[in-house]
Amino acid sequence: MNIQGSMTTVLPIEDESQVGHARRVAQFLAVECDFDETDAGRVALVATELATNLLKHAHHGALHLRAIPAQGGHGLELIAIDRGPGFNPTECLTDGFSTGGTQGTGLGALKRQAQLFDVYSDSRGSVVLAQLYPRHVSALPLRFGVSQHSLKNDAACGDVWHLAVDGSRLSALVIDGIGHGEDAEAAGLAGAAAFAEAPFADPTSSMLDMHQAMNGTRGGAAAIALHDAGKVRFAGIGNIGACLLTAEKSRGMASHPGIVGSQFRKVVAFDYPVESRHLLVMYSDGLQSRWDLRDYPGLTHRHPAIIAALLHRDFCRGRDDVTVMVIALEAIVD
Structure with missing residues (x-):
């Protein structure tokens, strides 16, 4: 398998209007990667949740998007990056836990929508990763x-x-x-x-x-x-x-x-x-x-x-x- 390089698409998330833009860009990329309507909808949901969390908890950040190779096609990688106060991933992945007065289902919902989900957070900020694939496509064994x-x-x-x-x-x-x-x-x-x-x-x-x-x-x-x-x-x-x-x-x-x-x-x-x-x-x-x-x-x-x-x-x-x-x-x- 030969994997040709590609650049990362960076979407600044600094105000509410950019959340909708991030959702549309992510959904467009998903369609380009042969996601059907249902799977592209999952991508749109994850992009919206990641961008909203950036504004809500870190006040600004960026969403990084990249098409990723897979077995039988391509997937889509979304990474939310910020320099906010950080959080405890174990606590925040538990449904019902909230630091912002919401229902506390955000990160848990993200994890359920994505085939691969991972987080790193400390006092310097947070990086939240979600990889999604169409139903007929699976991830490569190589990480x-x-x-x-x-x-x-x-x-x-x-x-x-x-x-x-x-x-x-x-x-x-x-x-x-x-x-x-x-x-x-x-x-x-x-x-x-x-x-x-x-x-x-x-x-x-x-x-x-x-x-x-x-x-x-x-x-x-x-x-x-x-x-x-x-x-x-x-x-x-x-x-x-x-x-x-x-x-x-x-x-x-x-x-x-x-x-x-x-x-x-x-x-x-x-x-x-x-x-x-x-x-x-x-x-x-x-x-x-x-x-x-x-x-x-x-x-x-x-x-x-x-x-x-x-x-x-x-x-x-x-x-x-x-x-x-x-x-x-x-x-x-x-």
């Missing part, structure tokens, strides 16, 4: 999350990502085309197209193929992580960040200087052993590199889409395209 955003919501994004899955093997790519806009996007897409032709080749070989394909473009930074047989083989050129995480420790993955498509001295791949509880995180330099998930107790146990969204919320530089990819390796370890 991963991507938060990708162009600078100033440009239609073109210089960051490109790609995933390939074959049984227990997984190959992940992140490219950051130099600069931003259409020319940077063209460089990234050229590299991703070359990678997609043989995603399970050795990363050193894939990098050389990408280098040739990106010649004549702006070029960019790139990193490939190939997971197979209990290890991750990693090769990087330029400033794509990557690390393997558990709840207790983090191990950075080494890249070499240079520009894919222009010049670099050599490509070297490094092997890293992995266990079933490892997370693989890859990110472009639109994200700050000085972060530590141990500052967020329990976060490594949440869905990777929540982790990616939270890292974007708290560590986005705000002056470049940004991509954060988080993959749970437990489902694909032999």
